[in-house]
Amino acid sequence: MEEHQHPAATVFDALGLSYESAFAASAAHHASLLRLREGLAPGSRILDVGSGTGKPTAATLAAAGHDVLGVDVSPVMVDLAQRQVPEAEFRHADIRRMPLEDAPFDAVCVYFSLLQMSRAEQTALLHRLVRALRPGGLCALATVPLDVEDVQGVFMGQKVRMTSFGAEDFTALARAAGLSVTHEESLLFTPAYPGAQPEPHLFLHGRRSPATGA
Secondary structure (H helix, E strand, C coil), X not given: CHHHHCHHHHHHHHHCHHHHHHHCCCHHHHHHHHHHHHCCCXXXXXXXXXXXXXXXXXXXXXXXXXXXXEEEXXXXXXXXXXXXXXXXXXXXXXXXXXXXXXXXXXXXXXECCCCCCCHHHHHHHHHHHHHCEEEEEEEEEEECCCCCCCEEEEECCEEEEECCCCHHHHHHHHHHCCEEEEEEEEEEECCCCCCCCCEEEEEEEEEECCCCCC
């Protein structure tokens, strides 16, 4: 499939459950999910972009009774998620090309899933994702806030090309996409794998402004 050729698919196919082992215990990620859950009505419809193995995001939200659709470009991750979180729905697709209707979701989660996209792609996708929220809907975002563009690196033993924004620019991007930012948290996190170094993480929460897409 075309999606399997995306560089992110190659990386995360190779990582599989080792990615979950390295990152799923993040206290800040779990705190972000708790903050999101506290703002949701029962049975909310949620889009999880870059859903990975399904843990912790889809598993946490589905266990709370929400209707979760996870999307990931890695077929290995989708297979793992389907087996680990059968109460959620998962789809193998490239979110950049996946059709999105206006306002079908009560919340959208985007945890660290933009970093192998160009800045133009990240910008366009965030605008589309905000339009996919109902007015007043919630968005949880997380990224590695570095001012870098198409930089070659190694991530958990896999060669990657990474693009990101600095913290202020990423927050401005979220606002420009139509989010009213309600919470920001910056921290250093050390993944649980050999040789890992502390890395900056930025978590944002926002709400779709009523006029978005008008």
